[in-house]
Amino acid sequence: MKKAHWEKNLVELIRRTSTDLPADVENVIRRALGREKKDSTAHNFLSMMLKNAAMARRESVPLCQDTGTLSFRFTVPTGFDTNGLASLTRSAVAKATRLGYLRQNTVDSVSGELYVTNVAPAAPLMTFLQGARKTVDARLIMKGGGCENVGQQYSLPDVTLGASRDLEGVRRCVLDAVWKAQGRGCAPGVLGVCIGGDRATGYAHAKEQFLRKLGDRSEVKVLARLEDRLTRDIRKMEIGPMGLGGKTSSLGVKVGTLSRLPASFFVSVSYMCWAFRRRGVLLGPEGGVHRWVY
């Protein structure tokens, strides 16, 4: 491994994720802007979001000061040294923090003390998968606290929502989660949904939906239909950007599933704010860039 190469390109992955809103997200916001009435708060806020994205990209500064939890997902070739990659990733995070691409944002849960480098137990989060390719596929999602706090998990059946263990029940859960979130997760956000799994894997899989591009649709027909229906329904809610009213209450809905136990039926809903930070890169064996993803 060429250490310097790897570190440099991992820092670059963090920089792009923090400062450069993905094109698919930006396009959806731009389309939403066209639907809002000129001079309305919704219109003003959406255009400020677009201006912010342009400025962050141009000046290489964080889109949002809450640079969030960093979740890396690496897909590596057989026999690849994942321990080495993990320690390079940690030093890249520390470096990106020194360079101001990340805020000092990691706190000890008992003492309240700050980890000034953002390197701490389970920070950054790293998942390693084995793939068939010769390159390392590195994906990064950064998710802030405001939107993380409005995630919801439901155990069906849920009598108050009238939600039974079917797709209509899932629809009810997602609408309830969106209503409860109001603008607090920095609306308009993207909803990542997982049907099934357990309490831990449900949320994890809901978040994995954020790796999908906003334009894609689930390959499972009924889920694709559910995604479309929810997108339409949420628009009718009129929560609006930052919860101040308007037609744009979300940027999309992504639904995935996991198997479950007969006794459990969880619906996990994760909310990703409009400052949707997701990037990826394919790196060669020496750490050189093959191609940027998204």
Next chain:
Amino acid sequence: MIKRIEYPFTEEKVRALRVGDAVALSGRIFTGRDRLHQELADGTASPVGLRDGAMYHCGPVVMKEGDGWVVRAAGPTTSMRQDPFMPRIITNLGVRVIIGKGGMGEATRAACRENGCVYLQAVGGAAALLAASIERVEGVHFLQEFGPTEAMWELVVRDFSAVVTMDTRGRSLHRTIERNTRKNLKMLLEG
């Protein structure tokens, strides 16, 4: 129509603002998060006068440059966490403008009406854009004790954009929208 308001944010100025007004704020503002609010509400003396001042719920990304500081990113953070402390800070210290996101609860709404204080919603996540309206960093307090995110940054801003969502008449746009969207939710669940 954008209403411009400048420091000092006197009672007269803030009582003229209404829910839904777009404002451009200029002059001195202070950042504060959980640690600061708790301390101030518990009676720790503020190192600066807050009368007719603005409190910005924000933990900025600040970099040292030469002898001074530069703010790179400074969007609002969730205000609701300060709801238990805010009324005392408004009443005892005379804060007249709160800037944040998500609005605040009943206790703060009442304190705003009684004392003459408004709540402004800034665009969450618009950290680069809002940082660009910061002209300079005048100083910082509690940096050692709280760390850079929780510290009290003294900033001078020019045309900082926000919308009034809680006014001195006791109105809250957050409450109105919550009520309206609840109706919409009910309709979607019935349909």
